[in-house]
Amino acid sequence: MAIELASARYRYAGSASAALGPIDLRVEEGRVVGVAGANESGKSTLCLVAAGLAPGVIGGKRDGSVRIDGADAAALKPHELAQRCGILFQHAATQLSHSTATVFEEVAFGPCNLGLRIPEVVERVWAALRAAGVEALAARDPGRLSGGQAQLVALASVLAMRPKYLILDEPTSELDPAGTTLVADALTRVAAETGAGILLIEHKTDVLARIADEVIVLERGAVALSGPAAAVLADPRLSDLGVEPPAAVRLERAVRAAAIEWSAALAEAVR
Amino acid sequence: MTALRVPHRHASPAASAGEPADSGPSGTVGPPPAAGRPGPAPAVPSIEFETVSFAYPDGTRALAEVALRIEPGESVAIVGQNGSGKSTLVRHLNGLLRPSSGRVLLDGWDIRPIHVARLAGLVGLAFQNPDRQLFAGRVSVEVAFGPRNLGVCGAVLEERVGAAMEEVGLAAEAGTNPYDLGYSRRKLLALASVLAMRTPILVLDEPTTGQDARGVARVRAVVAAAAAEGRTVIAITHAMEFAAESFERVVVMRDGRVVLDGAPDVVFAEAAWLELRASFLEPPAAAVAGARLGLGSTPTAAAVVAALGRSRG
Numbered sequence: 001m002a003i004e005l006a007s008a009r010y011r012y013a014g015s016a017s018a019a020l021g022p023i024d025l026r027v028e029e030g031r032v033v034g035v036a037g038a039n040e041s042g043k044s045t046l047c048l049v050a051a052g053l054a055p056g057v058i059g060g061k062r063d064g065s066v067r068i069d070g071a072d073a074a075a076l077k078p079h080e081l082a083q084r085c086g087i088l089f090q091h092a093a094t095q096l097s098h099s100t101a102t103v104f105e106e107v108a109f110g111p112c113n114l115g116l117r118i119p120e121v122v123e124r125v126w127a128a129l130r131a132a133g134v135e136a137l138a139a140r141d142p143g144r145l146s147g148g149q150a151q152l153v154a155l156a157s158v159l160a161m162r163p164k165y166l167i168l169d170e171p172t173s174e175l176d177p178a179g180t181t182l183v184a185d186a187l188t189r190v191a192a193e194t195g196a197g198i199l200l201i202e203h204k205t206d207v208l209a210r211i212a213d214e215v216i217v218l219e220r221g222a223v224a225l226s227g228p229a230a231a232v233l234a235d236p237r238l239s240d241l242g243v244e245p246p247a248a249v250r251l252e253r254a255v256r257a258a259a260i261e262w263s264a265a266l267a268e269a270v271r
Numbered sequence: 272m273t274a275l276r277v278p279h280r281h282a283s284p285a286a287s288a289g290e291p292a293d294s295g296p297s298g299t300v301g302p303p304p305a306a307g308r309p310g311p312a313p314a315v316p317s318i319e320f321e322t323v324s325f326a327y328p329d330g331t332r333a334l335a336e337v338a339l340r341i342e343p344g345e346s347v348a349i350v351g352q353n354g355s356g357k358s359t360l361v362r363h364l365n366g367l368l369r370p371s372s373g374r375v376l377l378d379g380w381d382i383r384p385i386h387v388a389r390l391a392g393l394v395g396l397a398f399q400n401p402d403r404q405l406f407a408g409r410v411s412v413e414v415a416f417g418p419r420n421l422g423v424c425g426a427v428l429e430e431r432v433g434a435a436m437e438e439v440g441l442a443a444e445a446g447t448n449p450y451d452l453g454y455s456r457r458k459l460l461a462l463a464s465v466l467a468m469r470t471p472i473l474v475l476d477e478p479t480t481g482q483d484a485r486g487v488a489r490v491r492a493v494v495a496a497a498a499a500e501g502r503t504v505i506a507i508t509h510a511m512e513f514a515a516e517s518f519e520r521v522v523v524m525r526d527g528r529v530v531l532d533g534a535p536d537v538v539f540a541e542a543a544w545l546e547l548r549a550s551f552l553e554p555p556a557a558a559v560a561g562a563r564l565g566l567g568s569t570p571t572a573a574a575v576v577a578a579l580g581r582s583r584g
Contacts (some may be wrong), residue, residue: 038483039455090454103285146398148353173481176353176509178551203483244484247512247556254572260579269563270556 003027003050003085003165003197007064010049011076015060020045020221022064027165027197032187034212034229035201038242042221043201044090047169050199051087052076054223068165083114086163090170090201092150095157103129103145103153104138109160128160133182133189147174155183159190166190174203180204184211209233210248217241283520315343315376315471315503316393318364323373325359325527333359335527336373343471346494348502348514351524352551357507358399360476360524364505365394393420395470399477399507401454401461410452410460411445417468435467438496442491455481459489466493473497475506479513491517511555515539515570525550540568 009021020042027033027050037043048054052073055062066073068084076084089095100106107128111121129135132152137145142153151174158166166187169192172180188211190196202208208215208229215232217225219241232238238245245253248270256262318341325334333356341347349357362368363375366387374381382390395417398404407413414432423431436442439459444452449460458481465473478490494517497504508514514521514535521538521545523531531538531546539547539558547554554570561569566578 039481039486042452146353170481174353176351176551177511177553178352180509181553203481239484242483242485244487248560251557251560251572251575254576255579258576258580260576260583265564266560269560 001029001069001164003069003199004035004067005050005064008049008066009063010045010054011061012045012054013059013061018221020049023221023223025050025216027199028215029164030191030195031214032191032198032200032212034208034215035199035218035240036203036205036208036215036241036243037218037224041218041242043218044169045221046062046218047087047167047199047201051167052081052087054085056081079114082110082163084163085165085167086158086161087167088155088158088169088171090173092147092154092174095154096150098143099215100142101141102138103134103140106142106153107157110157114161123154123238124160124162128156131159131186132156133179133186148176148179149227151175152179152183155186159186162194163196165199167199169201170203171200172207180207187211203244205233205238205244205246205249209248217243315501317341317343318361318472318503319376319379320360320375321374323360323363323370323375325356325363325368325371330433333527334363334370337527337529339522339529341503341505344470344498344501345519345520346498346501347506347520347522348518349505349522349524350509350511350514350552355524355526355550357524359527361396361476361505361507364472364474365390365396367396388420388583391417391468391470393470393473394472394539395465395468396474397462397465397476397478401526403459403465404464405449408448409445410441410447410449413449413460414464414467416550417464421468431467431469433498435463438489438493439463446492455486458482459486462490462493463487470502472503472505475504477507477509479508479510487513492526494518511539511553512557512571515555515558516573523547523552535570536568536574539570 004200005023005025007022007024009018011018035043035046049066052068054060056074099110100109104125107125108121110120111124111220129138132155134152134156137149137153145153155171172183175183184207187198191198200212212229215229216223217232224241225237233246234249251270252262255266320337320339321332323337326332330413337360351357359368363370363573366382369383407416411432414429414435418428418431436445439462441460441463449457452460462478479487480489494504494506519534521535523538523562530550531543539554541562545553556571557572557575559574561578566575566582569575569578
């Protein structure tokens, strides 16, 4: 089972040119597929298309196919999509409902709308808050959180839905290094324990190096590089595509550029 | 609209005349130039936080007796966990926040009596979230707003606006609506609108967040250019590589206090890792690699290469 894009192409309503595609992509259960690329290369559009929100909710025109567990994403109703794909938007403010008094209620909002029994909602909310490391914020007003806290609460609200696929648009952009590590570990755990498939947009290639199985790099809406994470992240074309290579790769390049041998000891030291 | 780019009409030279802070010893904090003339660039003042504490109205204590002196022309990265007080600290520099106790001094003069409109000519602050800063209908108007309110006009204004847009790579977008730009370019626009004010002190709150490799390179170039001109540059960042590579001094904050302060090779040296990790930070990969190889403190890739060269040569 998987999210599968085949020759998918998308243009926004009112736009003359395609923002995305043609693109082929497969996100299998239990796998983490990383997406990198320069700003405005189509990463966020890919999220909307893979989640079935474009064109299903926001309009526009799609060609090619987008299938979620074999079903055409365009044919799925919003509540069916919501139970299959959880999407975390780039900005937490877009995500939060602005209709709840506490973080706990905010995270409970989705599961309640699934019609789950209260004990299960409560169990899911605490598990999600724990996974995102924000249990301590449960009683806080969601409208009065820092950027990093809001991002973690938004992530918890997606995790509480326990979707089969998670589509995450820069989930660590506002986070400090500890928060970034926490999210990376949480996603690895979610993929391993629940078998969720994860599509992860991320500028921080060190995060992708750590948790992604595969990585694709977008350029002007199309796939410029794809393959196993380690190979793509060490590709010499990465910088030209507007993506900063992981720290270990940059260090290796600097050493080689100085005509110093890249020894096994050096390679071991940057692992 | 931001308070840091307060319209000039709010500044009242008469109201502040005669106050001790009205003109500093070197005239740095002196009266603004007459309207229409930008006047000579003001000298770069030193900054001193004198046991500054701050609590928000809800009682959250964000700064606890911070003592920090920044000399004119220094480039300083401020790092620390979310909520450690970094943004609160820099907002004291342009009067957006005033200390609950303690003093903030520019060239030895307490800034408390100085109106924010006056401070705006000395301290340019680019917000973490550009959408709290942008309001104009066109990119060029947005960039011109700050310097115009400092009394800059005519060809000088045009030159400054053009140069600032060029510096962040938005020269081709002069007529674009800021909200038609993606988030990362709105963030560069917010940076340009502060650069155009040519303030002697430049403060950037998480300038590389959400930027791709090209955007990060532009921010690095902005920091290097401002430092080369002798301006003071202060940046809050979560990117340790950026802190180590682009700044001569790194200040680590935790729970509203400064817990480490020094050159990158001091703050990221192995001896400081315990303190760094207690602050939920990790040293840059180059520092870790250097320590494992016994090369001493190597906070940057360049430092690793130099140390390897020495050890082999």
